Amino acid sequence: MGKAIEVKHLSKAYQLGDFGTGTVSRDLERFWARLRGKEDPFLKIGEVNDRTQKGGSDIVWSLNDLNFEIEQGDAVGVIGRNGAGKSTLLKILSRVTSPTAGSIKIKGRIASLLEVGTGFHPELTGRENVYLNGAILGMRKAEIKRKFDEIIDFAGVERYVDTPVKRYSSGMYVRLAFAVAAHLESEILIVDEVLAVGDAEFQKKCLGKMGDVSKGEGRTILFVSHNMDSIRTLCNQGMVLNNGSILFNGEVDAAINTYLRSSKDEGLVTSVSEVSLSPDVTLESFEINKSTLVSHQDLEFKLRVRSSHINHFSAAAIFIFDELEQKVAFFDLRCKELYLVSDSNENIEIKGSFKNLPLLPGVYKLGVHLQSNLLYKDFFDLLRFQVLQKGLADDNLPYPLPVRGKAEIDYEQLYEGKQDNYYFHSRPEMLPFVPLNIRSVLDVGCGNGAFGLTLKAQRSCIVWGIEPNKEAAQEAGKKLDKVINGLFVKDMPELGDQKFDAVFFNDVLEHLVDPGEALNMCKQLLNPQGFIIASIPNVRWYPVILSLLRYKDFKYEESGVMDKTHMRFFTLKSMRRLFESNGYRVVRAQGINKNKNFTIFNIINFLLFNTQEDMKFPQFVIVASI
Amino acid sequence: MGNMPDKDWDIEITPHNSLFDLKLKDTWHYRDLLFLLVRRDFVSFYKQTILGPVWFFIQPAITILIYTLVFSNLAKISTDDVPPPLFYLAGTIIWNYFSECLTKTSTVFKDNSAMLGKVYFPRLIMPLSIVFSNLIRFAVQFVLFIILLFYYYFFKGSHIHPTIYIALFPLLILLIAALGLGLGMMVSAVTTKYRDLAFVVTFGVPLLMYTTTVIYPLSTAVAKYPAYSWLIKFNPVTAVIETFRYGFMGNGMFSWGLLGYSAAVTFIILLIGIVVFNKVEKTFVDTV
Numbered sequence: 059m060g061k062a063i064e065v066k067h068l069s070k071a072y073q074l075g076d077f078g079t080g081t082v083s084r085d086l087e088r089f090w091a092r093l094r095g096k097e098d099p100f101l102k103i104g105e106v107n108d109r110t111q112k113g114g115s116d117i118v119w120s121l122n123d124l125n126f127e128i129e130q131g132d133a134v135g136v137i138g139r140n141g142a143g144k145s146t147l148l149k150i151l152s153r154v155t156s157p158t159a160g161s162i163k164i165k166g167r168i169a170s171l172l173e174v175g176t177g178f179h180p181e182l183t184g185r186e187n188v189y190l191n192g193a194i195l196g197m198r199k200a201e202i203k204r205k206f207d208e209i210i211d212f213a214g215v216e217r218y219v220d221t222p223v224k225r226y227s228s229g230m231y232v233r234l235a236f237a238v239a240a241h242l243e244s245e246i247l248i249v250d251e252v253l254a255v256g257d258a259e260f261q262k263k264c265l266g267k268m269g270d271v272s273k274g275e276g277r278t279i280l281f282v283s284h285n286m287d288s289i290r291t292l293c294n295q296g297m298v299l300n301n302g303s304i305l306f307n308g309e310v311d312a313a314i315n316t317y318l319r320s321s322k323d324e325g326l327v328t329s330v331s332e333v334s335l336s337p338d339v340t341l342e343s344f345e346i347n348k349s350t351l352v353s354h355q356d357l358e359f360k361l362r363v364r365s366s367h368i369n370h371f372s373a374a375a376i377f378i379f380d381e382l383e384q385k386v387a388f389f390d391l392r393c394k395e396l397y398l399v400s401d402s403n404e405n406i407e408i409k410g411s412f413k414n415l416p417l418l419p420g421v422y423k424l425g426v427h428l429q430s431n432l433l434y435k436d437f438f439d440l441l442r443f444q445v446l447q448k449g450l451a452d453d454n455l456p457y458p459l460p461v462r463g464k465a466e467i468d469y470e471q472l473y474e475g476k477q478d479n480y481y482f483h484s485r486p487e488m489l490p491f492v493p494l495n496i497r498s499v500l501d502v503g504c505g506n507g508a509f510g511l512t513l514k515a516q517r518s519c520i521v522w523g524i525e526p527n528k529e530a531a532q533e534a535g536k537k538l539d540k541v542i543n544g545l546f547v548k549d550m551p552e553l554g555d556q557k558f559d560a561v562f563f564n565d566v567l568e569h570l571v572d573p574g575e576a577l578n579m580c581k582q583l584l585n586p587q588g589f590i591i592a593s594i595p596n597v598r599w600y601p602v603i604l605s606l607l608r609y610k611d612f613k614y615e616e617s618g619v620m621d622k623t624h625m626r627f628f629t630l631k632s633m634r635r636l637f638e639s640n641g642y643r644v645v646r647a648q649g650i651n652k653n654k655n656f657t658i659f660n661i662i663n664f665l666l667f668n669t670q671e672d673m674k675f676p677q678f679v680i681v682a683s684i
Numbered sequence: 685m686g687n688m689p690d691k692d693w694d695i696e697i698t699p700h701n702s703l704f705d706l707k708l709k710d711t712w713h714y715r716d717l718l719f720l721l722v723r724r725d726f727v728s729f730y731k732q733t734i735l736g737p738v739w740f741f742i743q744p745a746i747t748i749l750i751y752t753l754v755f756s757n758l759a760k761i762s763t764d765d766v767p768p769p770l771f772y773l774a775g776t777i778i779w780n781y782f783s784e785c786l787t788k789t790s791t792v793f794k795d796n797s798a799m800l801g802k803v804y805f806p807r808l809i810m811p812l813s814i815v816f817s818n819l820i821r822f823a824v825q826f827v828l829f830i831i832l833l834f835y836y837y838f839f840k841g842s843h844i845h846p847t848i849y850i851a852l853f854p855l856l857i858l859l860i861a862a863l864g865l866g867l868g869m870m871v872s873a874v875t876t877k878y879r880d881l882a883f884v885v886t887f888g889v890p891l892l893m894y895t896t897t898v899i900y901p902l903s904t905a906v907a908k909y910p911a912y913s914w915l916i917k918f919n920p921v922t923a924v925i926e927t928f929r930y931g932f933m934g935n936g937m938f939s940w941g942l943l944g945y946s947a948a949v950t951f952i953i954l955l956i957g958i959v960v961f962n963k964v965e966k967t968f969v970d971t972v
Contacts (some may be wrong), residue, residue: 072970073970149801149969150697151697152804153695153804154800154801154802154803154804154969155966155969155970156697156698156699156966156967157697157698157699158699159699160699161696161698162696162697162698163693163695163697164695164696164697165692165693165694167694168804170803172802172803173803176798176799176802176803177799177803179728181728181731182724182727182728186727189720190717190721193714193716193717194717194803194805196805198713198716199716199719199720222731337797
């Protein structure tokens, strides 16, 4: 395959500031210098384009000596921060503006899509606009006529073909506009970030169509996007621009990595000011009140927009992007006040706060979308802030970030529901009772190993288990360090002379014919400083007592306190006695999983001076040492 | 692959083009766009209006009514035996066409920056579409003129006699369009960077009307101000209006010399206009 585009020493300079009276004399000076065959005194090649620093002159180099080639059939993703020169490069390639120096050679027809719907006239019908827009993009009338049905079909606006586009929804408008561009016959397609608008399904369809263009028909694509995922799906090559120079040019994954690495180095930004959004609209300031926050904290923001004249705003929104430039969240700022204020004021100020931001730890970027008579655009990567891990209520260590995704949803913990699977419980309520420094654990009745796995993740200790159910034991064997399929006391010899820092009896002792014997035998398994940690159902749980007293019934159930497989029933007192009579010292005895709702029992307990506290809990946890 | 001969490349983008590369071939390829833009202007002009294209008539009708009242009846400026409404209409429609072409073209970059900043097409299409859009307007107003002409000729028996020079009509249209276009493009090239000239055009063009023979005949001007009448003669629009009146009504001063001068000036202005326009269009996006 041959080359499609060859760029040599491409540079582009922009003049900063206003064009005022000063520019006339300078223009004359430049003109005079050129006449005498001298170098332009105001263009110093080589100055770096860094908008954050004030350069020596008013000239800024948006592109600085670019050299690259693009092979026919390649799909090249152009990546870079705002102001890196991406848009300038595309503008020059699509011949909207000229380079200051250097040359570009192109083979084949170019179709460029720097904006969807260029030249759409609101008064004209969909049909008329398709023809007009097609002609603007360089299609002949016959060509549009041939593809007209296909275009309308792609956009899905058959019913509205003869309706003026001002009556279209914005989604239909964008779809129709893109459909025209997607059907251009050209060897090279240049696409700027135009797909930020439109619904997700259509975005996918567009990406698919563009993919067809590149892979199926051997066309060359240049694609600018802030979304690394679409770049990765669509492109095979990547070019990273930074301050007007090429930082990397090559295989797409390597390019994305280079970009991510380079953008990570940069610090957090809590405010920007005087960002020119369009010739008429300036982002006067955009601030957040802190650069670093903890998950689920609030974040206040302030956005001030200044226009050169009164300018009806129909939409405003703030985006949150993650480091991979994936859009994480969107805050719709449309409201009646926005419309009213913008109808009578050149300046708009929007203040507010994101409540209870559920983002997981990481660096996030804020962008803005604004839509008015003068403006319809997204602005990415304006601010950056960092989110830190929130301290957890219990001592659970957080899972690694890739496991947890991007956001953490607030929820109610509901562990009192019907326990429909006997062998599948991770028992997070037990974790607060687990000492921090344990290294080896035996989980008696380990079920399928869910609890043991939690322990391993949280305390990084060795976990062994014993489980009589064969399937559950097999399942647990995949998760834990060693699992014995058998009964506790009977098959204890299989544990060998391994000693443990803790032995767990999660709802086990009540199933045993002789729990005292089990506890006695356990002494051989424990290290001298070891603990037994046991959860035991409480027969004095008030629903049980209520049933006994009021309904005169003692009914076994499938699970819970009145589980039909229970051999024995305990109260807090009898639990303590069980441990103490077998030579243990009860370190801690605490109820768990109590019903948080207000019930008749709360009143009874109150009337009895809170002497019946133990009835609140369906279970107790006993922590005992030798 | 490295040494691909230059002729294999279809497009070459460089900072500077040859001064006289007028891109006419490129422009020809986009002729459908020209047609569609003209159509767009025409359709969007009367959509959501009650009277629609009738507005094209109303404007000149009221103008000549006022002119007749003020200049003919009140100020008693001679119209060389031609019925005053006919005399003014002839001058007005030509002048209007010229001034519309000039003012609209002079702000073409500013008015269309949103579109021109996003897509490439030969920029010359834009001013050309203005010229053609206004030509439709001119045609409608010309119909009004012809109706009035017949009315006075057949029903009023006015002193009107069309001459053979009526055949020059297409050339006159070409000249006036080219003049408006050329001047407009020259102004537009400057206004992309310095808006001052746009203000000059806004108030200057209506005043400029008085330096040509819209509301008075050339003969009167020559008779009254013999020393300054060259100013009026050297306005290239004068020859066009005078020839137009002479062709359709047999009134006014016609000379090949004056028309030739006008044609020459128009050609030079058009050429300069296209050259500066092509030079500016490459980078106007950065400055407008």
